[in-house]
Amino acid sequence: xxxxxxGEGARGVPLSGHVGFDSMPDQLVxxxxxxxxxxxxLCVGETGLGKSTLMDTLFNTKFEGEPTQHxxxxxxxxxxxxxxxxxxxxxxxxxxxxxxxxxxxxxxxSYKSIVEFIDTxxxxxxxxxxxxxxxxxxxxxxxxxxxxxxxAPTGHSLKxxxxxxxxxxxxxxNIIPIIAKSDAxxxxxxxKFKIKITSELVxxxxxxxxxxxxxxxxxxxxxxxxxxLPFAVVGSTEEVKIGNKMVRARQYPWGTVxxxxxxxxxxVKLREMLIRVNMEDLREQTHTRHYxxxxxxxxxxxxxxxxxxxxxxxxxxxxYEAKRNExxxxxxxxxxxxxxxxxxxxxxxxxxxKEAEKELHEKFxxxxxLHQDEKKKLEDKKKSLDxxxxxxxxxxxxxxxxxxxxxxxGSSATLKKDKERKK
Amino acid sequence: MEELxxxxxxxxxxTVIWSEIHCLHDDIENLExxxxxxxxxxxxxxxxxxxxxxxxxMVVGESGLGKSTLINSLFLxxxxxxxxxxxxxRIKKTVQVEQSKVLIKEGGVQLTLTIVDTxxxxxxxxxxxxxxPVINYIDSKFEDFLNAESRVNRRQMPxxxxxxxxxxxAPSGHGLKxxxxxxxxxxxxxxxxxxxxxxxxxxxxxxCQLFKKQIMKEIQEHKxxxxxxxxxxxxxxxxLIRKIKEKMPLAVVGxxxxxxxxGRKVRGRQYPWGVAxxxxxxxxxxxxxxxxxxxTHMQDLKDVTNNVHYENYRSKKLAAVTCNGVDATxxxxxxTKSPLAQMEEERREHxxxxxxMETEMEQVFEMKVKEKKQKxxxxxxxxxxxxxxxxxxxxxxxxELEEKRHQFEEEKANWETQQRILExxxxxxxxxxxxxxxKGKIF
Numbered sequence: 001x002x003x004x005x006x007g008e009g010a011r012g013v014p015l016s017g018h019v020g021f022d023s024m025p026d027q028l029v030x031x032x033x034x035x036x037x038x039x040x041x042l043c044v045g046e047t048g049l050g051k052s053t054l055m056d057t058l059f060n061t062k063f064e065g066e067p068t069q070h071x072x073x074x075x076x077x078x079x080x081x082x083x084x085x086x087x088x089x090x091x092x093x094x095x096x097x098x099x100x101x102x103x104x105x106x107x108x109x110s111y112k113s114i115v116e117f118i119d120t121x122x123x124x125x126x127x128x129x130x131x132x133x134x135x136x137x138x139x140x141x142x143x144x145x146x147x148x149x150x151x152a153p154t155g156h157s158l159k160x161x162x163x164x165x166x167x168x169x170x171x172x173x174n175i176i177p178i179i180a181k182s183d184a185x186x187x188x189x190x191x192k193f194k195i196k197i198t199s200e201l202v203x204x205x206x207x208x209x210x211x212x213x214x215x216x217x218x219x220x221x222x223x224x225x226x227x228x229l230p231f232a233v234v235g236s237t238e239e240v241k242i243g244n245k246m247v248r249a250r251q252y253p254w255g256t257v258x259x260x261x262x263x264x265x266x267x268v269k270l271r272e273m274l275i276r277v278n279m280e281d282l283r284e285q286t287h288t289r290h291y292x293x294x295x296x297x298x299x300x301x302x303x304x305x306x307x308x309x310x311x312x313x314x315x316x317x318x319x320y321e322a323k324r325n326e327x328x329x330x331x332x333x334x335x336x337x338x339x340x341x342x343x344x345x346x347x348x349x350x351x352x353x354k355e356a357e358k359e360l361h362e363k364f365x366x367x368x369x370l371h372q373d374e375k376k377k378l379e380d381k382k383k384s385l386d387x388x389x390x391x392x393x394x395x396x397x398x399x400x401x402x403x404x405x406x407x408x409x410g411s412s413a414t415l416k417k418d419k420e421r422k423k
Numbered sequence: 424m425e426e427l428x429x430x431x432x433x434x435x436x437x438t439v440i441w442s443e444i445h446c447l448h449d450d451i452e453n454l455e456x457x458x459x460x461x462x463x464x465x466x467x468x469x470x471x472x473x474x475x476x477x478x479x480x481m482v483v484g485e486s487g488l489g490k491s492t493l494i495n496s497l498f499l500x501x502x503x504x505x506x507x508x509x510x511x512x513r514i515k516k517t518v519q520v521e522q523s524k525v526l527i528k529e530g531g532v533q534l535t536l537t538i539v540d541t542x543x544x545x546x547x548x549x550x551x552x553x554x555x556p557v558i559n560y561i562d563s564k565f566e567d568f569l570n571a572e573s574r575v576n577r578r579q580m581p582x583x584x585x586x587x588x589x590x591x592x593a594p595s596g597h598g599l600k601x602x603x604x605x606x607x608x609x610x611x612x613x614x615x616x617x618x619x620x621x622x623x624x625x626x627x628x629x630x631c632q633l634f635k636k637q638i639m640k641e642i643q644e645h646k647x648x649x650x651x652x653x654x655x656x657x658x659x660x661x662x663l664i665r666k667i668k669e670k671m672p673l674a675v676v677g678x679x680x681x682x683x684x685x686g687r688k689v690r691g692r693q694y695p696w697g698v699a700x701x702x703x704x705x706x707x708x709x710x711x712x713x714x715x716x717x718x719t720h721m722q723d724l725k726d727v728t729n730n731v732h733y734e735n736y737r738s739k740k741l742a743a744v745t746c747n748g749v750d751a752t753x754x755x756x757x758x759t760k761s762p763l764a765q766m767e768e769e770r771r772e773h774x775x776x777x778x779x780m781e782t783e784m785e786q787v788f789e790m791k792v793k794e795k796k797q798k799x800x801x802x803x804x805x806x807x808x809x810x811x812x813x814x815x816x817x818x819x820x821x822x823e824l825e826e827k828r829h830q831f832e833e834e835k836a837n838w839e840t841q842q843r844i845l846e847x848x849x850x851x852x853x854x855x856x857x858x859x860x861x862k863g864k865i866f
């Protein structure tokens with residue numbers, strides 16, 4: 001979508017005939033029709049408030065039975081896409097339902113998966129938009145264009161879950177609050193209920209979608225309808241015979257609630273506003289307001305910012321490059337840090353091991369010394385034994401010598417004696 | 424030519440019917456089962472009228488080819504008048520690029536029309552690079568748009584990109600000039616080029632036919648991509664489109680002067696031999712050009728500019744940025760990612776790389792430590808073993824020594840005992856001798 005600076009810096013000139021550019025809107029419309037349209041509705045509300053039935057009634061078809069795609073993006077959000085056609089207009093409709101909303105005991109985080117889902121669709125579009133080779137004109141837009149918030153028909157006031165959830169969603173999506181199963185409320189109660197709801201929304205600063213009043217062709221009807229919000233709706237796919245026509249209605253013993261009877265409920269108003277008059281505006285608001293807000297926040301989060309408008313014009317390349325260099329620098333720094341850490345560890349471990357080695361050597365030096373001492377002792381002992389041995393040997397030898405001498409002397413003496421005797 | 428006119432009248436009638444259908448809306452709404460999203464086109468219509476439209480048309484050609492006159496004829500206005508003289512009135516030394524912006528209204532529809540003129544184009548003696556200022560202009564508009572689109576705070580973006588370039592070919596009757604070929608080749612990737620034969624009233628119909636054939640042949644030879652009409656499913660439309668294609672390039676005549684011919688007031692050029700009528704299909708293709716450019720394909724020209732030419736520029740520009748400092752071969756597959764996603768991926772890749780590096784370093788570290796510890800253990804064991812051995816050795820020696828001593832002691836004891844016995848014997852013997860001596864047994 002490109003908005004137009006009509007007439008800025010341009011001078012008006014009169015035309016002297018029919019040029020033919022008044023066909024431009026038709027040219028544009030023809031292209032859109034050929035391309036097909038797409039619309040995504042999110043239904044938020046507690047189980048049993050008739051969300052699916054209302055969708056069936058609004059689009060006059062039985063949805064659950066004939067989807068063309070099943071997407072399950074979140075834990076609690078179920079989305080289905082349908083291809084519808086009416087005369088020559090093709091519509092790719094996606095209906096997202098919150099499953100299990102409000103069923104938990106602790107509902108503090110209930111809104112989170114809804115916000116996450118909406119953000120995911122924005123993110124997908126943003127990623128596509130930022131790609132180098134992109135195909136935006138054939139991109140299937142999954143961003144939520146309208147959020148129907150189903151309020152339980154208590155007749156009193158909004159539940160705190162409703163206020164909390166709507167407050168979290170109002171800057172992300174166009175919220176259209178509706179009173180579900182409103183055939184449970186009487187007309188007088190309904191008026192009071194609507195007033196109470198509206199004042200609670202205002203006092204809590206919840207921004208709901210306002211039907212636009214800037215275009216004269218629809219300003220009147222839109223502003224009237226704005227006064228009827230929130231719409232009290234009844235949905236039904238069953239038909240009852242009223243007079244000689246079959247109409248969609250709910251039959252009670254005390255009467256029949258006709259869905260398309262404006263005295264019975266605001267269904268027709270909802271259909272008129274949502275589909276017939278403001279569908280295009282809902283898409284436009286989603287793109288130019290909610291999506292832009294998301295995009296701006298996301299880019300700022302990543303550190304992008306516009307340069308001063310007075311200085312030289314913003315250059316995308318330079319920002320990307322600067323971001324990239326910063327980013328690469330960070331990565332390199334991290335790498336260096338890790339390396340340094342390892343070098344440090346290695347050093348420490350080396351010192352440790354060296355210590356251990358030193359200790360080991362010291363231990364063995366001591367042992368060696370001990371061993372040396374022992375050896376010395378042994379040597380000494382050996383020496384003393386050897387000395388003793390030598391001494392003994394000497395003694396022995398001397399004694400033996402003496403003995404031998406003595407024997408010799410004795411024997412020679414004996415010989416002499418014998419000789420003498422023999423004389 | 425007449426058929427074309429009939430078709431146009433049909434067009435007008437359909438327009439009327441279409442507005443009547445708007446009025447039938449209420450009746451249709453009451454049809455049962457009618458959801459109402461068929462009203463979407465009306466909503467789009469309404470919003471587009473409120474927004475207004477923009478269109479930028481560039482005209483390129485040598486001076487004197489009637490560019491300004493043609494613009495005035497196309498838009499039935501004096502875009503270039505006494506107060507705002509056209510560039511043809513000014514003498515330029517170098518090629519300039521000038522723009523004039525006007526706001527025109529018709530049938531409730533507002534159009535901001537920008538005409539970009541290129542005075543001096545092809546007028547010099549040496550015309551090398553005379554297309555450069557034109558390319559620079561187109562690129563600068565793309566750049567403005569890209570920058571506006573890339574801002575964090577985006578506001579409504581004016582679309583000043585050039586949606587169409589009418590290239591005026593001099594009616595020489597022979598063929599394209601080298602300058603024509605060069606210019607179109609350089610610009611066909613940047614803008615929708617529609618070649619026109621200017622001042623077609625100097626060519627006879629036969630000469631014109633031949634000239635057109637020659638030009639189209641040369642355009643094909645040089646692989647010049649001129650603006651092509653989009654395919655359409657509608658049979659009526661495709662017939663029309665085929666007819667237009669056969670007439671390309673369109674031969675046009677423009678005029679600021681209204682002349683009376685047979686009671687009709689027409690725009691035309693008065694000659695002694697007659698009046699060449701601008702809007703006469705048999706005289707020239709002006710009506711075809713006008714219908715195609717303004718009444719039927721203006722939106723398509725904008726869409727092609729946005730979806731094809733601008734995207735080409737953008738992807739080239741952004742690819743250049745992200746290629747900086749990164750291996751070029753790595754980038755081939757990354758053109759389909761947005762720079763943010765690319766950075767995210769690089770971040771993830773880097774985290775993985777760091778993890779891998781970390782585990783590798785850890786492994787090497789552990790391994791080395793294990794090695795060293797093992798070595799220490801081994802040497803400790805070795806030393807222990809040696810120590811044990813030495814100890815054993817020593818112990819053995821001790822034992823030996825002990826035994827030796829023991830032996831020695833025993834021996835000594837024996838010997839001493841022996842000696843003692845001997846001593847005793849000796850003593851006894853000497854005692855006996857003494858005794859015997861004493862007894863006189865001694866001689």
